[in-house]
Amino acid sequence: MRFFALVPLLVLAAPVLAQESADQEKEEARLLRKARRLIDDGEKAQARDELEKLSALAQQRGHDKNVVLALTEELKLVGDNKEDEARVLDHLSHYELRSGDFSSSARHLERLAELRPDDARLANNLGYSLHMSGKDEAALKSYERCIELDPEYSLARITLGQVARLAGKPQRALRSHEKLLARAKEGSIGTGSWFYAFESEKEREQGKGSTFDTDAKKLGLVKLQVALDHAFLDDLEAAEKAIKEAKESSAADDLAPAIDKARDDLERALELRPAHFQLHYALALLAGAKGDDAGKKAELEKFVEAEKKVHAFAKKAKDALEEK
Amino acid sequence: MRLAPLALVVLVAAPVLAQDEEKKEEPQDKDEAKLLRKARRLAEDGEKEEAFKLFDQLASQAQQKSHTDTAITALEEARPCAPTPEDELRVCRSLGSLCMERGDHSRCVKAYRRAAKLAPEDAKVMNSFGYALHLVGNEDESLEAFEKCIALDPDCYEASYSLGLAYRLTGHAKKALRTHQKLADAAKEGKLTIGWYFSWESKQMKKETSQTGANLASAGSRTAVCELEVAVDHAFNDDLEAAEDAISKLKEGTAKDDLDPALQVVLDETLRALEIRPQHLQLRYLVALLWDAKGEPEKAKAELEKFSETEKKIRPFVKKAREKLGEK
Numbered sequence: 001m002r003f004f005a006l007v008p009l010l011v012l013a014a015p016v017l018a019q020e021s022a023d024q025e026k027e028e029a030r031l032l033r034k035a036r037r038l039i040d041d042g043e044k045a046q047a048r049d050e051l052e053k054l055s056a057l058a059q060q061r062g063h064d065k066n067v068v069l070a071l072t073e074e075l076k077l078v079g080d081n082k083e084d085e086a087r088v089l090d091h092l093s094h095y096e097l098r099s100g101d102f103s104s105s106a107r108h109l110e111r112l113a114e115l116r117p118d119d120a121r122l123a124n125n126l127g128y129s130l131h132m133s134g135k136d137e138a139a140l141k142s143y144e145r146c147i148e149l150d151p152e153y154s155l156a157r158i159t160l161g162q163v164a165r166l167a168g169k170p171q172r173a174l175r176s177h178e179k180l181l182a183r184a185k186e187g188s189i190g191t192g193s194w195f196y197a198f199e200s201e202k203e204r205e206q207g208k209g210s211t212f213d214t215d216a217k218k219l220g221l222v223k224l225q226v227a228l229d230h231a232f233l234d235d236l237e238a239a240e241k242a243i244k245e246a247k248e249s250s251a252a253d254d255l256a257p258a259i260d261k262a263r264d265d266l267e268r269a270l271e272l273r274p275a276h277f278q279l280h281y282a283l284a285l286l287a288g289a290k291g292d293d294a295g296k297k298a299e300l301e302k303f304v305e306a307e308k309k310v311h312a313f314a315k316k317a318k319d320a321l322e323e324k
Numbered sequence: 325m326r327l328a329p330l331a332l333v334v335l336v337a338a339p340v341l342a343q344d345e346e347k348k349e350e351p352q353d354k355d356e357a358k359l360l361r362k363a364r365r366l367a368e369d370g371e372k373e374e375a376f377k378l379f380d381q382l383a384s385q386a387q388q389k390s391h392t393d394t395a396i397t398a399l400e401e402a403r404p405c406a407p408t409p410e411d412e413l414r415v416c417r418s419l420g421s422l423c424m425e426r427g428d429h430s431r432c433v434k435a436y437r438r439a440a441k442l443a444p445e446d447a448k449v450m451n452s453f454g455y456a457l458h459l460v461g462n463e464d465e466s467l468e469a470f471e472k473c474i475a476l477d478p479d480c481y482e483a484s485y486s487l488g489l490a491y492r493l494t495g496h497a498k499k500a501l502r503t504h505q506k507l508a509d510a511a512k513e514g515k516l517t518i519g520w521y522f523s524w525e526s527k528q529m530k531k532e533t534s535q536t537g538a539n540l541a542s543a544g545s546r547t548a549v550c551e552l553e554v555a556v557d558h559a560f561n562d563d564l565e566a567a568e569d570a571i572s573k574l575k576e577g578t579a580k581d582d583l584d585p586a587l588q589v590v591l592d593e594t595l596r597a598l599e600i601r602p603q604h605l606q607l608r609y610l611v612a613l614l615w616d617a618k619g620e621p622e623k624a625k626a627e628l629e630k631f632s633e634t635e636k637k638i639r640p641f642v643k644k645a646r647e648k649l650g651e652k
Contacts, residue, residue: 039368040368040370041368042368102460102461103429103430103433103460103461103462104430106430107428107430107431132461133429133430133460133461134459134460134461134462135461167600168599168600168601168602170602170603232603233603234603234634234637234638236637236638236641237641270495271495272493272494272495273495273601273604274495274497275497275560275561275562275604275605275606275607276601276603276604277605278603278605278638281641281645284645296648297649300645300648300649301649303641303642303645304642304645304646304649306562307638307639307642309562309564310562310564310605310606310635311635311639311642313564313606313609313631314631314632314635314636317609317612317628317631317632317635318632320628321625321628321629321632
């Protein structure tokens with residue numbers, strides 16, 4: 001009954017909500033125009049007041065685009081006041097990150113990191129923005145800086161490993177994840193809840209992402225990341241052992257989000273590099289760990305099939321080497 | 325003309341270029357500072373047309389003196405003052421090109437995004453926009469822009485080349501193959517008339533050669549590079565046999581002077597791919613074929629050894645997989 005009652009209510013509410021939203025947009029546009037007029041008239045202090053008003057209002061209403069617009073204008077007015085510049089940049093880069101404008105957030109965070117060089121959170125955010133802008137080498141440096149500032153920053157360590165793996169440095173990824181694993185085994189590896197959005201098309205069809213809100217789940221995540229690093233190093237035996245150990249030492253519910261995340265990592269890597277067939281073996285191991293027998297069989301078949309193609313050329317290579 | 329070959333170079337180089345450090349700030353001379361202040365005052369007073377003229381003048385002066393930062397600032401501030409859409413487009417194109425040169429990819433995208441909005445039918449703008457997007461890692465939008473460019477001008481061969489590479493790097497090896505095959509056909513018909521220059525990207529090439537890249541000045545070398553790209557696409561499609569055949573035919577039917585620079589380009593590209601994805605085993609075999617075609621048997625042997633070694637490591641797991649699948 002409640003459901004049926006809700007439907008007409010929503011239908012009635014829809015035009016009212018749309019009107020309210022349009023009015024809010026108009027109000028914000030008016031504020032922006034006013035601020036710009038004040039800037040043109042050289043009334044910078046007043047212009048900043050208007051922009052701050054706009055930014056606060058848009059934040060409250062969840063209008064991220066207008067927050068970014070207001071803060072971008074405000075940034076031009078801060079002059080030589082470093083404190084002000086840092087404060088505006090901090091907000092601006094946060095909203096740019098939320099809006100997915102990673103190249104702009106990277107640019108602003110780079111400047112912010114100059115102003116606040118000892119802030120680990122900023123170094124982490126800069127690393128993420130750089131990674132999402134395709135600048136993995138610079139992202140790695142930023143994550144390293146973050147860990148140097150705060151060795152307990154587990155999230156940065158995990159992401160550092162993931163970025164290193166994708167940049168062709170699986171050895172570095174393994175080192176980073178193993179260090180974290182050693183720490184995790186000794187105690188907690190970080191507070192708060194971690195959420196990873198799925199990146200592969202296949203996993204996105206199943207859900208939004210994985211949440212790691214307990215130490216046991218976070219430990220599972222790190223263990224499986226170590227297993228993936230081994231697989232990327234073509235050490236399938238070590239990968240198999242690591243997955244087996246994770247499965248034996250974790251409750252199924254604790255390991256489940258880590259398996260989903262690891263599968264997403266592999267699926268995404270295979271979307272970008274479908275010829276990296278060794279990853280199908282790792283995917284089969286993960287499917288097996290989750291009790292997905294059909295998935296396991298499908299991945300093993302892909303692995304065997306792909307290797308069959310390569311094997312013929314391995315034979316040819318062997319013959320050529322013997323001739324030489 | 326400069327942009328077309330440049331766009332190629334940068335796209336090939338994308339994974340590395342995107343990681344390059346930005347250049348240091350350059351000096352701004354007194355005249356430039358004075359001009360900038362004057363233009364800003366005019367803009368603040370609402371004298372936009374006059375302000376635009378001064379910003380424009382400053383940008384040209386600064387460019388002549390290679391003061392790129394000043395030129396970028398002047399163009400950025402000129403844009404909102406532009407009296408006509410044509411003026412704004414010209415400013416955006418110059419701004420995009422300068423930001424690209426400066427390595428400031430996010431500003432470059434913004435400039436070309438605006439240019440693409442002002443001139444949605446301009447293939448060259450679309451090509452530059454696609455390439456800028458690629459540099460900031462926005463592959464999906466980059467592919468769209470290249471596709472639009474080719475739809476507007478099917479003879480924009482630089483965009484076809486870049487599109488093929490972008491397809492390959494984003495895991496669409498079949499689309500890459502189709503794109504490069506068409507391009508190779510156009511090359512054979514003598515349609516690729518402009519010289520192409522490629523900068524080295526792989527560590528190995530940078531270390532081993534004294535040049536900074538390869539110049540494909542002859543039509544024969546450009547045809548060879550397109551055909552080699554087709555071979556590489558075959559390898560990315562796991563069809564090593566087709567790759568081997570294509571390379572072998574090229575070796576037999578192409579003059580050494582044309583084949584050598586093309587082989588260098590494709591080797592550099594494949595070595596770079598291996599630096600980023602060292603476990604892409606099949607590429608080792610491809611690199612061996614390319615070194616062999618170039619007359620470097622020792623290097624070919626080294627790659628074959630690595631290929632065999634890795635395959636040997638994987639074999640026990642294939643056996644295991646087969647057992648699990650119940651095969652004999």
